[in-house]
Amino acid sequence: MTKSGQLAIRHLEKSYGDKPVLEGINLELNSGEFVAIVGKSGCGKSTLLKLAGGLEKPGSGEILVGSKPLKGLNTSARIMFQDGRLFPWKKVIDNVGIGLKGNWRELASETLKQVGLADRSEEWPSVLSGGQRQRVALARALVNEPDILLLDEPLGALDALTRIEMQRLIEKLWKERRFTALLVTHDVDEAVALADRVVLIDNGKIVMDKVIPIPRPRQRDHAKFAALSGEILRKVMGEESIHSIKALGGER
Numbered sequence: 001m002t003k004s005g006q007l008a009i010r011h012l013e014k015s016y017g018d019k020p021v022l023e024g025i026n027l028e029l030n031s032g033e034f035v036a037i038v039g040k041s042g043c044g045k046s047t048l049l050k051l052a053g054g055l056e057k058p059g060s061g062e063i064l065v066g067s068k069p070l071k072g073l074n075t076s077a078r079i080m081f082q083d084g085r086l087f088p089w090k091k092v093i094d095n096v097g098i099g100l101k102g103n104w105r106e107l108a109s110e111t112l113k114q115v116g117l118a119d120r121s122e123e124w125p126s127v128l129s130g131g132q133r134q135r136v137a138l139a140r141a142l143v144n145e146p147d148i149l150l151l152d153e154p155l156g157a158l159d160a161l162t163r164i165e166m167q168r169l170i171e172k173l174w175k176e177r178r179f180t181a182l183l184v185t186h187d188v189d190e191a192v193a194l195a196d197r198v199v200l201i202d203n204g205k206i207v208m209d210k211v212i213p214i215p216r217p218r219q220r221d222h223a224k225f226a227a228l229s230g231e232i233l234r235k236v237m238g239e240e241s242i243h244s245i246k247a248l249g250g251e252r
């Protein structure tokens with residue numbers, strides 16, 4: 001893995017107008033590391049991802065990619081969003097190969113094969129299921145072998161089973177390709193299933209950075225899985241909200 005898979009976020013602040021969104025963010029990802037960011041809605045997760053991708057500029061602080069300060073778009077990274085953002089007027093293979101030159105068709109076909117869609121390359125995105133569309137979006141994000149993959153709630157719109165299948169696919173491709181992954185998710189189980197470290201943002205600040213010591217491939221019935229996931233969920237929601245959810249007969 002090249003050094004450009006390293007990501008260092010230092011003393012980062014971001015405000016929109018006079019509203020602070022992120023404050024004093026310090027986060028380092030080694031090349032090939034998988035880090036998940038969790039936190040309540042509106043805590044600043046997506047903003048942090050956009051900053052890492054160079055889609056937004058920090059108010060102060062810096063982001064280093066490899067050892068170089070990020071200026072403009074992060075060309076070592078690709079971003080995958082919840083809605084896939086496929087072009088409906090382009091066939092699946094053309095969506096995957098967009099922006100590529102040379103032997104792009106071969107590369108795009110090979111990547112589609114790796115996401116299990118070799119036989120759908122000549123179809124339009126509109127005839128695919130939501131899960132299949134996200135497979136195409138994943139293929140498009142990975143086709144050019146980025147050093148860093150930024151995932152903004154990429155599985156948020158999928159049903160529970162498809163979601164778990166996609167998590168396994170992302171983990172498999174991450175193991176094979178060893179890109180650095182930064183995943184924003186609402187789903188604490190997803191974070192525990194995939195990440196080497198889970199980072200919790202609360203009110204614009206990092207309040208927890210937890211190593212997940214469960215061996216891979218991770219099984220959800222592993223002795224530590226539920227305990228770790230429960231511990232993180234309690235921190236995300238605050239102990240009091242968990243008690244009230246329990247009192248209402250909700251989960252965990």
Ligand SMILES: Nc1ncnc2c1ncn2[C@@H]1O[C@H](COP(=O)(O)OP(=O)(O)OP(=O)(O)O)[C@@H](O)[C@H]1O
Nearest residue numbers: 016017021039040041042043044045046047048186
């Ligand atoms: N372009 C923008 N202009 C103004 N405010 C913004 C902008 N983008 C985000 N915000 C605000 O910044 C805060 C953090 O937003 P962000 O999207 O990062 O949260 P999030 O944790 O990803 O939320 P969710 O989980 O609901 O997607 C929110 O209060 C949001 O309204």
